[in-house]
Amino acid sequence: MSKTKSHDQPTHEQPTHDRPTHDRPMRIGIAGLGTVGAGVVKIMQRHSDLLAHRAGRRLELVAVAARSRTRDRGVDLSAYDWEDDPVALAKREDIDLYIEVIGGSDGPAKASTTAALKRGAHVVTANKAMLALHGAMLAQLAEEHGASLRFEAGVAGGIPIIKALGDGLAANEVTRVFGVLNGTCNYILTKMARTGRDYSDILEEAKDLGYAEADPTADVGGVDAAHKLALLASLAFGTKTNFDAIAIEGIERITLPDIQFAADLGYQVKLIGSARMTPSGLEQRVAPCLIPNHSAIAALDGVTNAVVCEGDFVGQVVATGPGAGEGPTASAIVADIIDIARGGNRPVFGVPTSTLVDASPLDPGAARAPFFLRMTLNDAPGALAQVTRILGDAGVSIDQMRQHGRAPEPAAVLIVTHEALRSNVQSAVEAIAALPISHDHPVVLQIDKG
Numbered sequence: 102m103s104k105t106k107s108h109d110q111p112t113h114e115q116p117t118h119d120r121p122t123h124d125r126p127m128r129i130g131i132a133g134l135g136t137v138g139a140g141v142v143k144i145m146q147r148h149s150d151l152l153a154h155r156a157g158r159r160l161e162l163v164a165v166a167a168r169s170r171t172r173d174r175g176v177d178l179s180a181y182d183w184e185d186d187p188v189a190l191a192k193r194e195d196i197d198l199y200i201e202v203i204g205g206s207d208g209p210a211k212a213s214t215t216a217a218l219k220r221g222a223h224v225v226t227a228n229k230a231m232l233a234l235h236g237a238m239l240a241q242l243a244e245e246h247g248a249s250l251r252f253e254a255g256v257a258g259g260i261p262i263i264k265a266l267g268d269g270l271a272a273n274e275v276t277r278v279f280g281v282l283n284g285t286c287n288y289i290l291t292k293m294a295r296t297g298r299d300y301s302d303i304l305e306e307a308k309d310l311g312y313a314e315a316d317p318t319a320d321v322g323g324v325d326a327a328h329k330l331a332l333l334a335s336l337a338f339g340t341k342t343n344f345d346a347i348a349i350e351g352i353e354r355i356t357l358p359d360i361q362f363a364a365d366l367g368y369q370v371k372l373i374g375s376a377r378m379t380p381s382g383l384e385q386r387v388a389p390c391l392i393p394n395h396s397a398i399a400a401l402d403g404v405t406n407a408v409v410c411e412g413d414f415v416g417q418v419v420a421t422g423p424g425a426g427e428g429p430t431a432s433a434i435v436a437d438i439i440d441i442a443r444g445g446n447r448p449v450f451g452v453p454t455s456t457l458v459d460a461s462p463l464d465p466g467a468a469r470a471p472f473f474l475r476m477t478l479n480d481a482p483g484a485l486a487q488v489t490r491i492l493g494d495a496g497v498s499i500d501q502m503r504q505h506g507r508a509p510e511p512a513a514v515l516i517v518t519h520e521a522l523r524s525n526v527q528s529a530v531e532a533i534a535a536l537p538i539s540h541d542h543p544v545v546l547q548i549d550k551g
């Protein structure tokens with residue numbers, strides 16, 4: 102550890118964070134100085150007086166941790182102590198609040214968060230992966246040690262949806278929470294729709310623009326959105342985070358004909374994360390869906406995120422805004438810091454951890470909805486008859502059907518069903534996939550009311 106700045110050393114008879122605090126600064130350590138961490142430092146430096154005014158006390162950045170001491174991060178760090186080890190930073194007794202912006206569900210992020218909470222230090226994090234997998238355990242630690250654990254930045258970046266769900270909508274029984282939770286996917290899908298260019302082309306463009314990671318798997322595969330959904334569901338329904346129960350599908354198989362056919366029918370294709378409490382269990386799902394043009398989130402463009410909460414008294418509340426990036430994410434982190442500095446300490450997932458329930462997951466096959474199917478078939482006499490017979494035998498009736506292409510090339514066949522049981526649609530699709538005339542496994546997209 103190097104010290105470049107002197108600061109008052111605490112007495113060690115009693116952890117300093119347990120004292121009445123408003124007469125002295127809240128002392129902060131940040132682990133991770135990448136996109137988000139550097140953004141937090143910038144806000145704290147630029148707005149130090151404003152933040153002190155709003156928090157009712159000064160917010161004093163004491164020490165930072167990252168891997169490279171020499172990397173230029175666009176901020177002056179000379180005033181802060183440097184720690185190489187995030188766990189050592191989290192354990193420092195002179196830090197009241199530890200900011201974890203390293204990332205990763207386990208490793209140093211989890212080890213340091215655990216270390217901070219165990220000594221009663223407050224934690225603010227943007228790490229949805231860690232909380233989706235270990236949220237209940239960390240929330241319990243926070244509670245046991247009288248610490249706050251906040252994660253506004255972990256869900257939909259700059260949109261203050263965690264506070265909205267936990268506080269502003271607290272009078273309601275929430276019936277559903279859903280939204281567009283991944284900006285990379287929304288950028289790709291809206292750009293495909295607008296330009297008529299295909300998936301891989303737009304994905305490369307998104308990487309060049311910094312909207313997609315070099316390895317975009319977690320984004321386009323739906324895992325990132327599922328991490329956020331796990332947290333929203335826990336807050337909305339008072340359930341333990343259950344990431345493994347989320348049915349996850351990404352956007353990798355979406356083609357231009359899907360988007361164009363959907364557009365002809367009055368729909369947009371969006372990657373939707375949706376959690377719904379039903380009498381038969383909790384449905385949690387991330388998948389590309391067709392959303393009607395009149396829905397509140399259909400027009401959502403580019404990397405923007407949206408979260409829709411449905412409450413029994415409030416009705417539908419829609420929040421949209423920047424879902425990622427340095428400024429929006431750091432803004433959410435600093436808002437959490439201010440809340441804690443003011444003395445706010447609400448339960449991590451809205452209710453005491455001991456009362457969070459293990460919701461039984463809804464059987465994914467039990468959902469009823471209209472579906473969109475796309476398959477590639479030999480353009481041969483009787484091919485469509487085979488498909489319609491299989492669907493009919495499975496109890497799935499057809500609303501609309503369209504064919505693109507003709508013999509000798511295989512044809513893309515696009516079908517919209519009436520409302521049907523997902524399990525019936527799935528079994529029909531397996532049978533269609535097994536037909537000798539079938540060229541690939543059909544794509545199945547739920548049509549969501551939005």
Ligand SMILES: NC(=O)c1ccc[n+]([C@@H]2O[C@H](COP(=O)([O-])OP(=O)(O)OC[C@H]3O[C@@H](n4cnc5c(N)ncnc54)[C@H](OP(=O)(O)O)[C@@H]3O)[C@@H](O)[C@H]2O)c1
Nearest residue numbers: 133134135136137167168169202203204227228425426430
């Ligand atoms: N970026 C966003 O827009 C965004 C939005 C919402 C949530 N988040 C979440 O915020 C967190 C941080 O994201 P980010 O984009 O800021 O990541 P990032 O740019 O990759 O930064 C990660 C930081 O962690 C440091 N680090 C990594 N391993 C470390 C270790 N073992 N010890 C000490 N420091 C270590 C890195 O140090 P070096 O710089 O020295 O390599 C780097 O400064 C993640 O949980 C992410 O999911 C990010």
